[in-house]
Amino acid sequence: MTEVRPPQAASAALWERDEEVAAVDRAIGTLRADRSSSGSVLVFRGEAGLGKTALLAEARRMAEARGCTVWSARGGETLRSVPFNVLRQLLQPVLVSLMPEEAREYLGDWYDIAGPALGLTEPGERNADPQGVCDGLVAAVRRLARRDWPLVLVIDDAHWADQETLRWLAAFVERLDDLSVLVVVARRPGDVSGESARHLDAVATAADAPVATLSALTPDATARLTRATLGEHADAPFCREVWAVTGGNPYETVELLAKVQDSELEPVEAQAPELRALNRSARGSGLVARLEGLGIEATRFAWAAAILGTGISVGLVAKLATMSTEDAVRCAELLRSARILTEPDPAAAPTGDGDLEFVHPLIASAVYNSIPPALCTAMHGIAARVVTDSGLGAAMASRHLLQVHPDDDEELVEQLREAAREHLAVGAPDAARRCLERALLEPPRQESHARVLYELGCAILLTAPATTVDHLQSALAMPGLDGAERVDAVVRLSQALIHNDQLDDAVRTVEAEAARHEPGPSRLRLQAVQYMWEGIHAGEAGSPGRSERLAELASQCTGRDNSERALLILRGFDAMTHGENAEVVVELSDRALVNGRLAPGLGWTDTEWGLEILMMLASSYTYTDRLDRAESMFTDALRTYESAGWSGGHLALAHAFLGFNHRRRGRLREAEESLRESLRIADRVARGLPLYWSATCNLVDTLLARGHVEEAWEIAEQYGFAPPYPSTIVLPDPRSVRGRLLLAVGRTQDGVNELEAAEKAAATRGHHNPVMVPWALDLARALATQDPARAAQLATDARRRAERFGTDTAIGEALRCSAALETGQRAVRLLSQAVTYLEASPCQYEHAAARVEYGIAARSVAEIQRGLALARSCGADGLVAQAREVLETGRGLR
Numbered sequence: 064m065t066e067v068r069p070p071q072a073a074s075a076a077l078w079e080r081d082e083e084v085a086a087v088d089r090a091i092g093t094l095r096a097d098r099s100s101s102g103s104v105l106v107f108r109g110e111a112g113l114g115k116t117a118l119l120a121e122a123r124r125m126a127e128a129r130g131c132t133v134w135s136a137r138g139g140e141t142l143r144s145v146p147f148n149v150l151r152q153l154l155q156p157v158l159v160s161l162m163p164e165e166a167r168e169y170l171g172d173w174y175d176i177a178g179p180a181l182g183l184t185e186p187g188e189r190n191a192d193p194q195g196v197c198d199g200l201v202a203a204v205r206r207l208a209r210r211d212w213p214l215v216l217v218i219d220d221a222h223w224a225d226q227e228t229l230r231w232l233a234a235f236v237e238r239l240d241d242l243s244v245l246v247v248v249a250r251r252p253g254d255v256s257g258e259s260a261r262h263l264d265a266v267a268t269a270a271d272a273p274v275a276t277l278s279a280l281t282p283d284a285t286a287r288l289t290r291a292t293l294g295e296h297a298d299a300p301f302c303r304e305v306w307a308v309t310g311g312n313p314y315e316t317v318e319l320l321a322k323v324q325d326s327e328l329e330p331v332e333a334q335a336p337e338l339r340a341l342n343r344s345a346r347g348s349g350l351v352a353r354l355e356g357l358g359i360e361a362t363r364f365a366w367a368a369a370i371l372g373t374g375i376s377v378g379l380v381a382k383l384a385t386m387s388t389e390d391a392v393r394c395a396e397l398l399r400s401a402r403i404l405t406e407p408d409p410a411a412a413p414t415g416d417g418d419l420e421f422v423h424p425l426i427a428s429a430v431y432n433s434i435p436p437a438l439c440t441a442m443h444g445i446a447a448r449v450v451t452d453s454g455l456g457a458a459m460a461s462r463h464l465l466q467v468h469p470d471d472d473e474e475l476v477e478q479l480r481e482a483a484r485e486h487l488a489v490g491a492p493d494a495a496r497r498c499l500e501r502a503l504l505e506p507p508r509q510e511s512h513a514r515v516l517y518e519l520g521c522a523i524l525l526t527a528p529a530t531t532v533d534h535l536q537s538a539l540a541m542p543g544l545d546g547a548e549r550v551d552a553v554v555r556l557s558q559a560l561i562h563n564d565q566l567d568d569a570v571r572t573v574e575a576e577a578a579r580h581e582p583g584p585s586r587l588r589l590q591a592v593q594y595m596w597e598g599i600h601a602g603e604a605g606s607p608g609r610s611e612r613l614a615e616l617a618s619q620c621t622g623r624d625n626s627e628r629a630l631l632i633l634r635g636f637d638a639m640t641h642g643e644n645a646e647v648v649v650e651l652s653d654r655a656l657v658n659g660r661l662a663p664g665l666g667w668t669d670t671e672w673g674l675e676i677l678m679m680l681a682s683s684y685t686y687t688d689r690l691d692r693a694e695s696m697f698t699d700a701l702r703t704y705e706s707a708g709w710s711g712g713h714l715a716l717a718h719a720f721l722g723f724n725h726r727r728r729g730r731l732r733e734a735e736e737s738l739r740e741s742l743r744i745a746d747r748v749a750r751g752l753p754l755y756w757s758a759t760c761n762l763v764d765t766l767l768a769r770g771h772v773e774e775a776w777e778i779a780e781q782y783g784f785a786p787p788y789p790s791t792i793v794l795p796d797p798r799s800v801r802g803r804l805l806l807a808v809g810r811t812q813d814g815v816n817e818l819e820a821a822e823k824a825a826a827t828r829g830h831h832n833p834v835m836v837p838w839a840l841d842l843a844r845a846l847a848t849q850d851p852a853r854a855a856q857l858a859t860d861a862r863r864r865a866e867r868f869g870t871d872t873a874i875g876e877a878l879r880c881s882a883a884l885e886t887g888q889r890a891v892r893l894l895s896q897a898v899t900y901l902e903a904s905p906c907q908y909e910h911a912a913a914r915v916e917y918g919i920a921a922r923s924v925a926e927i928q929r930g931l932a933l934a935r936s937c938g939a940d941g942l943v944a945q946a947r948e949v950l951e952t953g954r955g956l957r
Contacts, residue, residue, distance in 0.1 A: 094215070103239065115250075119247060126245075134154065134215075136153035141431060142223070172706070179488065190487040193492055222250040227494075236269040323341065461482035483502075517538045524562070538552060716754045739762065742759060770943075833868070871901065871904035894920050908934075
């Protein structure tokens with residue numbers, strides 16, 4: 064085996080690293096060979112001092128020697144709370160080289176979304192969506208990477224990277240199939256938990272080879288390194304003792320050998336006992352003692368440097384350590400001579416604007432941990448002031464504020480609140496949470512305590528609903544939240560309860576608060592929210608007389624403000640679910656608009672009302688055959704969320720409901736595409752949420768309409784589309800869809816049982832709209848042979864409800880069902896009527912199905928061919944196959 068023999072002792076960590084260096088060499092060769100090739104990931108793992116940093120430095124050297132561009136960054140133990148810290152380091156070379164207009168051009172639509180996280184531009188007025196920011200950063204780096212091919216990204220100490228960077232990294236490495244970039248990551252085992260650990264695991268999963276775990280040097284390699292450093296006269300016992308003292312740790316070996324050289328110790332057996340004392344002075348308490356031996360001023364300088372962690376400059380350290388510039392310069396030189404601090408390697412990971420860095424992270428940790436606790440908190444307080452005074456903002460100062468000892472300081476509370484707002488504005492809610500939780504420890508004064516709890520609850524609304532509930536309930540129990548602010552807190556609490564699957568508690572909370580208010584806008588808003596949560600409840604029956612009370616309240620609304628508009632929407636949705644006349648539903652829905660558009664403050668990204676109310680409005684239009692209006696709303700939602708960078712649950716629902724609308728129109732291919740995208744996004748958010756059910760249910764329904772039964776079953780199995788169902792309404796009705804699926808795969812009795820369960824659930828809620836909850840149509844067909852009398856009664860009831868609702872689609876579908884139970888001319892007449900209604904309907908799939916069925920019943924080639932053409936345009940492959948089979952056999956046709 065060819066031994067790697069670096070010319071300098073400082074490169075000793077590359078001894079016995081042939082396999083790792085060869086892996087890097089192969090990856091660089093593959094990268095440079097073809098610009099269109101897929102990217103790759105290498106992950107190196109090892110304990111502190113085993114040479115991860117040296118290996119990455121060699122990777123950087125090799126890449127640059129072969130004409131690659133290298134971006135590099137390093138995590139820091141005291142910097143994990145700084146959002147996007149490592150990512151900003153990584154992109155510093157390219158960001159510094161770009162003029163603002165060039166950055167905007169390269170980042171395009173993602174500039175306003177990713178720019179604030181990178182420090183390129185100020186954030187917008189709304190809090191950024193974390194998933195949207197992450198996606199924006201992935202897109203931004205992909206665009207920049209194409210410019211700088213062949214590109215190598217090197218990330219050291221990833222276990223200390225901030226959570227926001229790790230989230231980006233995990234998403235980025237998943238999308239290297241069409242991006243030729245090499246990503247090299249080094250980390251320690253352990254040292255990370257929670258979301259950060261999950262992201263690092265995802266990076267390891269994306270690696271092209273198993274994670275390479277670095278091992279200590281062997282005794283033989285340690286001996287050769289000792290002789291290469293001290294001279295060939297180093298005897299075997301001395302070399303064995305070097306290995307025994309250091310355990311083969313490359314970093315400790317290099318440091319120990321440097322101490323041997325400094326002390327002019329002879330490398331012979333007689334001097335071997337001195338090695339242990341020398342080794343202790345290079346780390347831990349020995350390092351601290353050596354530092355103290357340099358004098359109190361040098362020690363203070365080192366402490367101040369450790370507090371800063373990054374961007375270490377003599378001037379900044381002088382301010383923090385309260386010493387003169389002359390003394391600071393002298394201390395810096397002492398610490399450089401003692402191999403504690405050094406000048407940054409210009410080719411290595413950028414560390415900000417500083418001109419010093421610690422020789423090794425182990426030294427930085429040892430120095431930081433040696434600072435007396437009280438002094439450490441005081442120095443962090445001074446550092447926060449220095450950062451703030453330099454104009455870098457509260458968010459940059461917050462990592463120091465987090466370490467300050469609680470002292471009933473209202474000014475610090477306000478600084479932390481401001482930092483939280485800045486973090487939320489760039490899409491870092493976890494950082495905002497830490498700031499607000501720390502503010503509570505101060506603690507805030509009585510007049511602001513409730514507001515801090517409220518802000519904390521809002522910051523973690525979607526990420527920790529159970530904790531949000533506790534914070535908001537505590538806030539509402541305190542003085543300090545009044546008027547509109549209190550109402551907003553109650554609404555947010557109800558949202559948190561919904562996300563925590565406590566729908567009944569959400570309804571009671573809003574109802575109780577509404578009872579505390581006199582008639583007026585606040586009470587009306589709370590009543591609207593109460594009716595909204597009750598309206599989406601899919602469980603047991605709502606409160607007695609709810610629909611009547613809602614109808615009475617809405618009858619007094621003219622749509623003069625958003626509370627009244629919300630009530631009109633809710634009344635229209637309620638009427639739609641109960642199967643009241645569609646014209647009434649449309650009239651109520653139209654009155655909620657302003658000149659045919661959503662009112663200001665009632666938009667898709669407005670947080671006062673949320674998206675549920677708008678989804679109800681658009682769904683009312685969908686089921687009343689006003690599909691153009693519904694499609695316009697869903698398309699607007701999609702466009703709004705994409706432009707705002709909201710790519711989490713909101714975007715998933717927008718895709719789901721747009722797919723739902725495509726399905727209603729008969730655009731089955733487009734529906735499937737939208738719904739698969741919705742499911743992909745929903746899978747990133749969390750399984751089991753209502754948005755997840757919307758995507759899955761609609762996709763299964765669409766695949767059944769396309770005739771792709773096996774694929775529909777696979778989706779249902781893969782994503783758990785089965786009882787128990789969510790407590791909120793899912794459109795279309797999941798029990799009806801699953802019942803139809805079971806019938807389609809031949810599990811007839813199971814399908815009948817599921818449809819009968821849908822019947823009971825619909826009766827409990829009073830949901831009698833035969834299009835929204837179509838269980839009766841499928842159940843009648845399923846029972847046609849085994850219980851024809853019941854099947855006929857179901858078809859009759861469905862037709863009566865359809866005629867009451869009054870849409871062409873509802874009546875046409877009811878007639879199709881009735882025809883399926885008949886034969887001969889009776890069936891032909893019913894199908895002829897169904898075709899007439901469905902031809903006037905915007906639902907082209909149902910029209911195509913009726914045409915084919917009518918053609919077969921009437922034995923008309925022309926009608927079957929018309930149905931076949933419609934089925935092809937819809938993408939209804941099963942219907943196409945049915946029509947073609949009849950046409951090809953031709954028996955009995957005319």
